Amino acid sequence: MSITILGIESSCDDTSAAVLRDGKILSNYVANQEAHRLYGGVVPEVASRAHQKNIIPVVDLALKMAGVNKKDIDAIAFTRGPGLMGSLIVGVSFAKAYALSLGIPLIEVNHMQAHVLAHFAEAPKPQFPFLCLTVSGGHTQIVLARDHLDMEILGQTLDDAAGEAFDKTGKLLGLDYPAGPVIDQLAQHGRPVFDFPEPQIPELNFSFSGLKTSILYFLQKKKKENPDFIEENKADICASVQSRIVSILINKISQAAETTGIRDIAIAGGVSANSGLRAALEKTGKEKGWNTFIPKFEYCTDNAAMIAVTGYYKYQKEEFVGQEVAPVARWRV
Numbered sequence: 001m002s003i004t005i006l007g008i009e010s011s012c013d014d015t016s017a018a019v020l021r022d023g024k025i026l027s028n029y030v031a032n033q034e035a036h037r038l039y040g041g042v043v044p045e046v047a048s049r050a051h052q053k054n055i056i057p058v059v060d061l062a063l064k065m066a067g068v069n070k071k072d073i074d075a076i077a078f079t080r081g082p083g084l085m086g087s088l089i090v091g092v093s094f095a096k097a098y099a100l101s102l103g104i105p106l107i108e109v110n111h112m113q114a115h116v117l118a119h120f121a122e123a124p125k126p127q128f129p130f131l132c133l134t135v136s137g138g139h140t141q142i143v144l145a146r147d148h149l150d151m152e153i154l155g156q157t158l159d160d161a162a163g164e165a166f167d168k169t170g171k172l173l174g175l176d177y178p179a180g181p182v183i184d185q186l187a188q189h190g191r192p193v194f195d196f197p198e199p200q201i202p203e204l205n206f207s208f209s210g211l212k213t214s215i216l217y218f219l220q221k222k223k224k225e226n227p228d229f230i231e232e233n234k235a236d237i238c239a240s241v242q243s244r245i246v247s248i249l250i251n252k253i254s255q256a257a258e259t260t261g262i263r264d265i266a267i268a269g270g271v272s273a274n275s276g277l278r279a280a281l282e283k284t285g286k287e288k289g290w291n292t293f294i295p296k297f298e299y300c301t302d303n304a305a306m307i308a309v310t311g312y313y314k315y316q317k318e319e320f321v322g323q324e325v326a327p328v329a330r331w332r333v
């Protein structure tokens with residue numbers, strides 16, 4: 001029997017819908033919200049209003065691109081959390097109303113679990129058990145995936161997320177939000193000549209707030225000596241910051257691989273689009289004999305394909321929820 005899942009994602013500032021049939025992605029449409037660029041970060045109220053405007057056309061487009069009629073959908077998978085409450089409410093309310101009108105089941109999805117399962121959108125797919133370094137604007141986690149729906153967080157950030165470290169550095173450098181992709185671009189024209197300290201954090205946990213402070217003090221000192229320091233050294237500053245963030249991430253995932261003996265290593269989340277991180281994982285993987293899994297760009301940042309994929313595994317276990325389901329801002333994998 002053929003199974004068609006509609007996935008809906010609205011946890012932060014991207015409105016996305018995707019259609020998956022029998023484990024294969026037929027469409028994955030993402031509407032980005034440009035407005036936040038002007039504010040230097042995601043403004044929750046602005047995000048919520050944009051989701052309200054986007055959700056119906058985004059779902060219509062995803063169905064059209066897939067060539068699927070809404071009557072052919074077997075279930076709706078939606079992001080229940082974690083995320084911004086005002087953003088989640090839009091996707092959750094839409095999913096509930098749509099499922100009710102079509103008379104089909106609802107599947108709640110944890111956004112962070114979905115980032116890990118983005119690896120099952122297309123081949124090559126990792127073998128269980130594998131480790132996934134999930135790095136986004138809100139989270140930095142090392143996840144042990146024993147099965148599609150059986151995951152454990154082995155370590156996580158104690159303060160800022162890796163994406164936040166990129167975005168906050170961007171703010172100090174006068175770059176637009178989100179700064180991660182801009183720093184990535186600039187870093188390709190620079191050299192990591194400035195040394196920022198690597199924090200010593202116990203076990204498999206991370207911390208990025210000290211790095212942010214050391215970048216701030218470094219820039220303040222240099223600007224006193226030369227007011228044009230940032231403009232004259234932007235590419236080298238970006239290369240140095242990126243290189244330190246990447247080394248922090250690679251050292252911890254290496255430690256996790258050593259502790260667990262697991263050699264299938266994946267990355268996921270928005271920061272996994274970073275070219276420095278992707279190259280470093282491949283290089284370290286070759287040296288250590290890992291099988292590495294790096295998602296396509298479209299499955300790194302927030303997307304509904306990963307929600308539909310997670311929904312597909314939950315559908316097979318009949319893990320459905322009722323109309324009383326409500327969004328949750330915080331929710332562990």
Ligand code: KG4
Binds near residue numbers: 136139180181269
């Ligand atoms: O997973 P995601 O799309 O949304 C969240 O769930 O947070 O991640 C967004 C984060 C932002 O902090 C953004 O700056 C970062 O991912 N990001 C990058 C790159 N592309 C996106 N960071 C570094 N290099 C990139 N190429």
Ligand code: ZN
Binds near residue numbers: 111136302
């Ligand atoms: Zn995300």
